[in-house]
Amino acid sequence: MTVRYETYRCKSILIRHKEVDEDWYWVKYSAHPYVCCAFGCHFCYFRAERYLRDIPCEDFDKVIRVKINAPQMLRKQLPRAEKNVIALGDWQPAEKEFLLSRRMLEVVRDLNFPIHIIERSPLLVRDLDILEEINKETWCCVSYSFSTVDKSITKIFEPKAPAPKKRMEAIREISERGILTGLSFMPILPHITDDETHLEETFAMAKEHGAHYVLCATLTMEGQQRDWVMSVIREHYPELASKYEQLYANDAYVPGQKYHKELDARTRRLLKKYGLSPKIPKPVFEDQRKSQRRIDSY
Numbered sequence: 001m002t003v004r005y006e007t008y009r010c011k012s013i014l015i016r017h018k019e020v021d022e023d024w025y026w027v028k029y030s031a032h033p034y035v036c037c038a039f040g041c042h043f044c045y046f047r048a049e050r051y052l053r054d055i056p057c058e059d060f061d062k063v064i065r066v067k068i069n070a071p072q073m074l075r076k077q078l079p080r081a082e083k084n085v086i087a088l089g090d091w092q093p094a095e096k097e098f099l100l101s102r103r104m105l106e107v108v109r110d111l112n113f114p115i116h117i118i119e120r121s122p123l124l125v126r127d128l129d130i131l132e133e134i135n136k137e138t139w140c141c142v143s144y145s146f147s148t149v150d151k152s153i154t155k156i157f158e159p160k161a162p163a164p165k166k167r168m169e170a171i172r173e174i175s176e177r178g179i180l181t182g183l184s185f186m187p188i189l190p191h192i193t194d195d196e197t198h199l200e201e202t203f204a205m206a207k208e209h210g211a212h213y214v215l216c217a218t219l220t221m222e223g224q225q226r227d228w229v230m231s232v233i234r235e236h237y238p239e240l241a242s243k244y245e246q247l248y249a250n251d252a253y254v255p256g257q258k259y260h261k262e263l264d265a266r267t268r269r270l271l272k273k274y275g276l277s278p279k280i281p282k283p284v285f286e287d288q289r290k291s292q293r294r295i296d297s298y
């Protein structure tokens with residue numbers, strides 16, 4: 001299947017979030033050079049209307065919009081922003097050709113901003129040289145996304161994404177360079193990857209490869225993305241279709257409290273067993289580090 005790239009000049013690149021998401025990634029801003037994703041994971045929340053707008057859901061992994069001026073726009077907008085964490089870049093296949101995420105990293109490094117990268121592609125390790133520079137001066141964190149490490153399941157839900165093994169190898173390389181890294185274990189798929197065996201398999205591999213934390217969350221469903229996911233469930237897990245309809249009854253975005261509590265208890269118990277944190281420690285930026293050094297020297 002061929003992927004078509006449509007380039008355009010964006011008018012803005014830096015998105016300011018209302019609040020820092022302290023429970024998850026600690027990000028205040030985000031900046032991404034590509035719209036849509038050639039990996040085309042079936043559960044991807046970007047398939048929902050509020051992200052795709054006029055783009056048909058079927059085109060999500062076939063037509064990639066490329067913000068060709070993303071690095072220049074970031075260099076223009078970032079100096080006006082208060083220093084805080086940016087969720088940056090995207091290392092999907094387009095990045096091999098356009099190198100926009102790498103050039104955005106250079107901007108962030110030059111302006112000394114902390115970053116958090118949430119990624120599925122091992123291509124990111126190509127740019128470890130810049131990540132190391134950022135990490136030395138301020139704060140850099142990399143979360144690799146997983147729904148499971150079970151290949152038979154990833155073949156169904158994320159058939160074009162890099163193999164879990166490759167992602168784990170990237171975690172190892174990043175961890176060995178002294179950069180904080182872990183898993184964004186999302187979405188955990190109800191009744192498919194949420195059982196003890198699948199969770200434990202993922203946590204064990206994460207620990208073995210140098211992950212420090214695992215952020216756990218279940219599948220969200222919304223609009224046309226819900227229809228997309230349900231068609232995959234009906235095709236591959238017909239026996240689960242009615243369970244999903246119950247869990248996400250009345251167009252619920254997430255399953256109810258009971259499911260959450262049980263999943264949370266299970267993941268926390270297993271994370272403890274493997275010595276993995278369920279959260280990312282609060283980032284400490286350059287300015288805070290300097291004042292701490294001053295205190296330490298007294």
Ligand code: SF4
Pocket residue numbers: 037038039040041043044045046120145158161
């Ligand atoms: S790699 Fe991430 S952004 Fe791309 S389709 Fe998969 S879940 Fe969506």
